[in-house]
Amino acid sequence: MREKILAMLEQNGRIDLKDLAVMLDMDEAALANEIAQMEKEHIICGYNTIINWDKTTEEKVTALIEVKVTPQRGHGFDSIAERIYNYNEVSSLYLMSGGFDFTVIIEGKSMKSVALFVSSKLATIDEVISTSTHFVLKKYKVYGMKGYW
């Protein structure tokens, strides 16, 4: 049942609890309880809003940065990762298989600000061997949502 609840919330985090209970054939209190429990267990980590910033006056650019690093003895990738993800500019960070180690996703105000962040903060970390920055030119589908971009 948890998976069903999650699948529904993943589609619409603001769905009316009463409706959801009916749709899943659950008691409303039990459902609320289950959701609270999953929040506690950090299965549900938060509720985001999917925004098309292009339709606002706010300037935003998204960049994917491939980063190669030298893992540290005793810490592997984790402590380097921590140094990177603690920057507010970094919205997502993934350890990758294949030709490089990290994908850093950055939401910045301009290409220039992103470039500055990479050159001054990311590239200067001792263990970082190289970076390669890719800017997103156009979004087609985000979080399963298409047709809004």
Add this chain to the structure above:
Amino acid sequence: MRNPLSDKVVAIQPSGIRKFFDIVSEMKDAISLGVGEPDFDTPWRIREEGIYSLEKGRTFYTSNAGLKELREEICNYLGRKYGLKYQPGQILVTVGGSEAIDIGLRAMINPGEEVIIPQPSYVSYLPCAVLADAKPVIVNLKEENQFKLTAQELREVITDKTKVLILPFPNNPTGGIMNREELEEIAKVIIEKDIFVISDEIYSELTYQGKHVSIASIPGMAERTIVINGFSKAFAMTGWRLGYAAGPEEIIKQMIKIHQFAIMCAPTNSQFAAVEALKNCDEEVEKMVEAYNQRRRYLLHAFKEIGLDCFEPFGAFYVFPSIKKFGMTSEEFATRLLNEEKVAVVPGTAFGDCGEGFLRISYAYSIDNLKTAIMRLGNFVKRLETVD
């Protein structure tokens, strides 16, 4: 000038479903809960297969019975889903399930033989029977039986002239289904009286209380049953116009003859896309079924809250609430609901006289749509109650 028309055709009534929707399409802000068509797009992988097939230039006729590969996949599908054992030679791919109903009746009926049609049911059985020169015999299904056909009801209408029973479950418009035990009772009568069955199972994927059971899976029935199914409802492929009939080779062969002269073959592009549907879309279908089920629960719950009586249906994507307590006909109720609250539903009488006192409401619409419609329906019901 002489009368250019066939009396038989002129006497047939046009479908009662469409009437309201011509009004709806011209009414601003109107919500329709009327059409029996999935609101989902055909899964992309099926559409993509159709596109690929066109790019490959597969635009020729297929064999009359349909692509061999598709017929093989249909056999696999009917086997793994419903335990039915068919060979490709027992399958005819048709232009929608509706064609299969039409030519099935035409292949089996001699003038004057009787076809038993349980109602409320899909609008095409009766005219197809008439066009096949059959004498239609109506069985009025009852709400207290959850609109199932009982062996008793069947026995009462069988005569020496009875040839075919049309078995429409999961049912449009009631959403009623029949389980194995209930079908076994029907099968006993069918075998004893030596008649045949055209089992319209187009909604077989859409059941919400156990898996669908095909009457052809009951011992002794495969040899006297034409199973009709298709892609429209299960795979959201209405516009692809693709269905099929599975049955004894002796009957299928005669059906192929009619199909060959009237149709030639089902759309080639649709047939290639359908192979993909049967092979790789179980998960997509499952998702759609889950969504329908959630809406079904939502509607039944909402009916309870606004005070509309409805038996719990476990199939298709329709609910069939009773409006008997409001003291008006289905047609009146539906007309007023449309004019006063801009919600279109189909009067139960479109599916047979015994549909009087009921409405067919489709839940092949988004929850948001259903919500707005329920609010309006609630207002309407409240108004009727206060006037009383």
